[in-house]
Amino acid sequence: MARRRRTLGPLDLRAQAILRAVIEEYVTTATPVGSQALVDRYALHVSSATVRNILAELEMNGLLTHPHTSAGRIPTDAGYRMYVESITDVIPLPAVEQLMIRHQFGQVEFASEHWFRLAATTLASVTRAAGLATPAKSHDAHIRRIDLVGINERMASLILVLREGSIKQALITLDSDESIDQSTLNQVAALLNERLGDVTAKRAAVRLANLREDDRVQALARRVGERVVKIVSEYDAAAIEEVFSDGLLNVMEAPEFAQSDKLRKVFSALENRAYLGELVGSVAGAGRIQIFIGHENQPLEMQDVSLVLAPYGRPGRAIGVVGVLGPTRMLYSQAIGTVRFVSGLMNELVEHLYA
Amino acid sequence: MARRRRTLGPLDLRAQAILRAVIEEYVTTATPVGSQALVDRYALHVSSATVRNILAELEMNGLLTHPHTSAGRIPTDAGYRMYVESITDVIPLPAVEQLMIRHQFGQVEFASEHWFRLAATTLASVTRAAGLATPAKSHDAHIRRIDLVGINERMASLILVLREGSIKQALITLDSDESIDQSTLNQVAALLNERLGDVTAKRAAVRLANLREDDRVQALARRVGERVVKIVSEYDAAAIEEVFSDGLLNVMEAPEFAQSDKLRKVFSALENRAYLGELVGSVAGAGRIQIFIGHENQPLEMQDVSLVLAPYGRPGRAIGVVGVLGPTRMLYSQAIGTVRFVSGLMNELVEHLYA
DNA sequence: GTTAGCACTCTCCTCCTTAGAGTGCTAACC
DNA sequence: GGTTAGCACTCTAAGGAGGAGAGTGCTAAC
Numbered sequence: 001m002a003r004r005r006r007t008l009g010p011l012d013l014r015a016q017a018i019l020r021a022v023i024e025e026y027v028t029t030a031t032p033v034g035s036q037a038l039v040d041r042y043a044l045h046v047s048s049a050t051v052r053n054i055l056a057e058l059e060m061n062g063l064l065t066h067p068h069t070s071a072g073r074i075p076t077d078a079g080y081r082m083y084v085e086s087i088t089d090v091i092p093l094p095a096v097e098q099l100m101i102r103h104q105f106g107q108v109e110f111a112s113e114h115w116f117r118l119a120a121t122t123l124a125s126v127t128r129a130a131g132l133a134t135p136a137k138s139h140d141a142h143i144r145r146i147d148l149v150g151i152n153e154r155m156a157s158l159i160l161v162l163r164e165g166s167i168k169q170a171l172i173t174l175d176s177d178e179s180i181d182q183s184t185l186n187q188v189a190a191l192l193n194e195r196l197g198d199v200t201a202k203r204a205a206v207r208l209a210n211l212r213e214d215d216r217v218q219a220l221a222r223r224v225g226e227r228v229v230k231i232v233s234e235y236d237a238a239a240i241e242e243v244f245s246d247g248l249l250n251v252m253e254a255p256e257f258a259q260s261d262k263l264r265k266v267f268s269a270l271e272n273r274a275y276l277g278e279l280v281g282s283v284a285g286a287g288r289i290q291i292f293i294g295h296e297n298q299p300l301e302m303q304d305v306s307l308v309l310a311p312y313g314r315p316g317r318a319i320g321v322v323g324v325l326g327p328t329r330m331l332y333s334q335a336i337g338t339v340r341f342v343s344g345l346m347n348e349l350v351e352h353l354y355a
Numbered sequence: 356m357a358r359r360r361r362t363l364g365p366l367d368l369r370a371q372a373i374l375r376a377v378i379e380e381y382v383t384t385a386t387p388v389g390s391q392a393l394v395d396r397y398a399l400h401v402s403s404a405t406v407r408n409i410l411a412e413l414e415m416n417g418l419l420t421h422p423h424t425s426a427g428r429i430p431t432d433a434g435y436r437m438y439v440e441s442i443t444d445v446i447p448l449p450a451v452e453q454l455m456i457r458h459q460f461g462q463v464e465f466a467s468e469h470w471f472r473l474a475a476t477t478l479a480s481v482t483r484a485a486g487l488a489t490p491a492k493s494h495d496a497h498i499r500r501i502d503l504v505g506i507n508e509r510m511a512s513l514i515l516v517l518r519e520g521s522i523k524q525a526l527i528t529l530d531s532d533e534s535i536d537q538s539t540l541n542q543v544a545a546l547l548n549e550r551l552g553d554v555t556a557k558r559a560a561v562r563l564a565n566l567r568e569d570d571r572v573q574a575l576a577r578r579v580g581e582r583v584v585k586i587v588s589e590y591d592a593a594a595i596e597e598v599f600s601d602g603l604l605n606v607m608e609a610p611e612f613a614q615s616d617k618l619r620k621v622f623s624a625l626e627n628r629a630y631l632g633e634l635v636g637s638v639a640g641a642g643r644i645q646i647f648i649g650h651e652n653q654p655l656e657m658q659d660v661s662l663v664l665a666p667y668g669r670p671g672r673a674i675g676v677v678g679v680l681g682p683t684r685m686l687y688s689q690a691i692g693t694v695r696f697v698s699g700l701m702n703e704l705v706e707h708l709y710a
Numbered sequence: 711g712t713t714a715g716c717a718c719t720c721t722c723c724t725c726c727t728t729a730g731a732g733t734g735c736t737a738a739c740c
Numbered sequence: 741g742g743t744t745a746g747c748a749c750t751c752t753a754a755g756g757a758g759g760a761g762a763g764t765g766c767t768a769a770c
Binding site: 387389390391403404407408410411421424425426427 | 730731732733734
Binding site: 109110111113144145147149151152155157159161165167169170171173248249252253257258259260263264267268271353354 | 464465466468499500502504506507510512514516520522524525526528603604607608612613614615618619622623626708709
């Protein structure tokens with residue numbers, strides 16, 4: 001009995017080829033794949049009976065499964081995993097599409113804020129899955145610029161620009177005895193920019209200690225500075241700033257999500273910020289493309305989908321993540337190629353910004 | 356034949372009460388309403404036969420319809436419209452919920468940027484439909500503050516704060532012969548703030564003409580100022596800046612969207628920015644709460660949903676819109692009450708900001 | 711080790727029947 | 741006149757039977 005012998009062993013080349021064929025067939029047709037269909041459509045040079053033996057073997061290894069006795073095989077998550085690991089020749093994105101994407105990035109305003117959104121949109125349209133992207137963020141952000149704009153006698157808008165590109169806005173109430181005019185605010189902002197320029201939250205807190213309480217401008221600067229430190233610290237602590245997604249309609253069209261309760265799960269998945277943050281952190285840490293297939297995701301609502309995520313940005317400075325989310329029955333090879341290209345492009349753009 | 360007589364005439368009180376009963380019953384049960392069910396659950400003091408006569412009459416008037424001969428009645432869009440018009444006693448949001456919402460608004464950072472998102476979230480959770488909100492925007496925005504932050508020798512980040520609260524960011528390339536340092540940028544920003552403080556795009560363009568080309572700072576200021584004018588003009592021209600939505604999962608749970616193709620329509624509806632912009636414009640123009648029911652929406656994908664939208668903000672300054680999107684089978688009375696409360700709260704908050 | 715042959719299993723589709731809900735009409739009633 | 745009971749009629753939804761078809765797993769021969 002051929003299949004018993006291999007229960008625990010590694011797969012021979014032919015079995016691998018057939019696993020591959022099953023997956024590729026299933027990914028395109030979305031219906032269970034039978035032995036005859038494989039013989040017909042792939043040049044296997046064996047009979048359907050032999051293929052059946054190998055399919056049974058693959059099933060024993062937990063790589064394939066059966067919806068029911070008289071149906072063809074469908075891949076398990078473990079099957080997809082083995083398939084993905086075996087892809088060494090990732091299909092690079094066709095040159096035509098590469099050019100088209102570059103052109104689109106050239107069309108938008110030159111600012112990282114636009115790029116990550118466009119990255120999600122692009123990934124969605126190319127892979128026909130949902131595109132995901134987060135802005136590049138640091139865990140050790142540097143203050144770049146502080147600006148104060150008076151709103152009325154007691155309130156001002158604080159505008160904080162981080163070296164990483166983010167802009168934070170907050171309203172501050174200035175409970176001073178006398179009303180404060182814009183020129184005072186300008187002095188406060190100038191003082192803060194001088195003292196806190198290009199420093200982290202931690203360092204900024206130290207520098208604020210030197211401000212004197214008996215001087216009006218310095219006292220105000222101290223108050224505003226403390227608020228700045230708080231905002232930057234909160235930014236540092238957050239796992240992700242925002243996950244932008246596009247092309248959810250693509251995922252809705254997949255036949256496996258025809259029942260609306262399955263679809264609901266996908267949407268709650270996208271609202272599971274905590275888990276997405278975790279994944280993004282893991283991808284940013286690994287520094288390379290990562291794939292999460294079905295049950296490899298802990299949250300229940302994520303177990304019908306796969307993610308292909310890649311980091312971009314400058315390690316040690318700011319890291320963001322781009323990727324796609326689709327059904328586990330996904331064109332992994334194309335997804336990997338596309339995500340790889342887009343993350344590379346984002347790297348180039350960010351590099352260009354800092355050069 | 357009673358029903359023939361009334362084909363074109365107005366409805367008597369009893370017919371109105373029965374229309375109301377049908378709608379309220381259908382809204383809660385989501386199944387066609389029969390004559391017996393109405394007699395059982397509502398104190399109509401007539402027999403089911405009489406109710407049947409009136410139902411036939413309402414159907415002739417186009418206010419009700421039949422899925423098939425042996426089913427109960429369901430309201431048409433015209434029926435909902437008549438019902439909505441007849442609601443004079445909108446249920447105000449219960450005091451407990453009002454307090455809860457006020458508390459939530461107190462928890463977030465005091466900034467309009469956070470408010471409109473929270474408004475959408477709140478509307479979604481209270482009405483169990485999708486909550487929508489746009490930031491308040493003007494068609495005649497005033498420049499409040501300009502800031503330039505150098506990125507490298509040839510590029511700077513332009514930060515533009517509008518009186519309306521929006522912040523715009525753009526990257527500008529300074530193709531000057533010599534590299535430009537931050538102190539030059541500060542001079543340019545100071546000059547621009549002095550010249551363009553609190554003016555509209557149109558006025559700003561005029562004022563830029565006075566800048567001399569032979570002075571380096573003024574020449575730079577002119578270039579940056581032109582960019583500012585362009586950004587503000589684009590902002591002015593856009594119908595809406597952004598529509599934030601939350602609680603889509605609520606809509607997904609409605610039984611009428613159990614088939615995924617209907618659901619897909621709802622999602623494409625939300626991506627129909629052009630039409631949403633049109634609606635928002637109409638609501639902002641009308642200056643009061645407006646309701647769009649099913650087929651009253653021109654786009655096909657919108658014809659299964661209703662919207663209850665209300666403006667907020669300061670007329671002549673900046674106007675935004677908050678509201679809900681749900682199935683046409685919606686608790687209009689509650690939706691109106693909630694939207695009314697939230698828009699009122701937003702008004703209060705904005706007022707407080709400018710006071 | 712591979713293959714043809716074949717019994718077997720299970721789904722999916724269609725057709726049919728039945729129960730039930732709700733209608734519209736008629737004729738009687740107040 | 742409007743209102744009501746009674747009743748035939750219509751249509752859906754649910755359940756069951758039967759057959760086609762796909763695909764398997766096993767056996768025995770190659």
